[in-house]
Amino acid sequence: MLQIMVDLETMGCTAGSSILSIGACAFDPEENWVPDIPECRSLDAVNNQSGLFHVNISLEDCQSHGLTIEAQTVNWWLKQTENSREYLTINPQSLKEALCRFQQFCFNLKSASDIPANIWGHGASFDQVLLGAAYKATGLVQPWNQYTTRDTRTLLALVYPELGGRIPDEVWPNEVRGLKHVAWADAWVQAIAINNCYKRIQIKNAST
Numbered sequence: 001m002l003q004i005m006v007d008l009e010t011m012g013c014t015a016g017s018s019i020l021s022i023g024a025c026a027f028d029p030e031e032n033w034v035p036d037i038p039e040c041r042s043l044d045a046v047n048n049q050s051g052l053f054h055v056n057i058s059l060e061d062c063q064s065h066g067l068t069i070e071a072q073t074v075n076w077w078l079k080q081t082e083n084s085r086e087y088l089t090i091n092p093q094s095l096k097e098a099l100c101r102f103q104q105f106c107f108n109l110k111s112a113s114d115i116p117a118n119i120w121g122h123g124a125s126f127d128q129v130l131l132g133a134a135y136k137a138t139g140l141v142q143p144w145n146q147y148t149t150r151d152t153r154t155l156l157a158l159v160y161p162e163l164g165g166r167i168p169d170e171v172w173p174n175e176v177r178g179l180k181h182v183a184w185a186d187a188w189v190q191a192i193a194i195n196n197c198y199k200r201i202q203i204k205n206a207s208t
């Protein structure tokens with residue numbers, strides 16, 4: 001069954017923080033499937049690839065909706081690569097527009113399978129929580145519910161207990177090595193990591 005991995009790049013780690021990017025990737029862990037990634041890594045090429053999604057968001061617009069900025073996270077961004085920081089600045093949309101586009105991405109996948117897809121985030125208290133707060137701040141409806149929320153770190157910690165919920169280094173494909181903290185690429189790698197977990201412990205028919 002198709003599922004959705006979401007990854008956010010943000011300006012804080014708590015609900016109500018500003019969101020700089022939403023990235024997502026459709027995947028099917030039972031079939032060990034993720035979308036191919038485009039040769040060209042431009043934003044348009046990524047969004048033209050079925051099953052991939054990326055939108056950057058105006059920080060000013062986040063602030064105008066009352067979303068916050070945490071100094072610790074700003075300091076963290078200052079230490080990240082130029083590549084990942086630059087990607088955040090490409091074609092930023094208003095918060096509402098970005099959230100509507102993500103709704104549409106989820107909706108399109110839902111109509112393809114007719115079953116609401118599980119939404120996975122990297123950790124139980126980050127992506128869906130911050131994204132849910134942004135939907136609330138704009139008055140828009142989040143495209144998932146509490147029954148379809150899934151968390152990568154719990155499964156990763158079970159399969160690779162020595163890593164404490166982190167993604168094993170060998171999972172990072174070379175094609176996206178320079179794209180760490182680019183939301184669509186993070187989502188794609190996290191989806192591959194979950195596919196690997198399913199393979200390792202031979203989970204069958206566990207999508208729901």
Ligand SMILES: [Mg+2]
Pocket residue numbers: 007008009181182183186
């Ligand atoms: Mg990320």
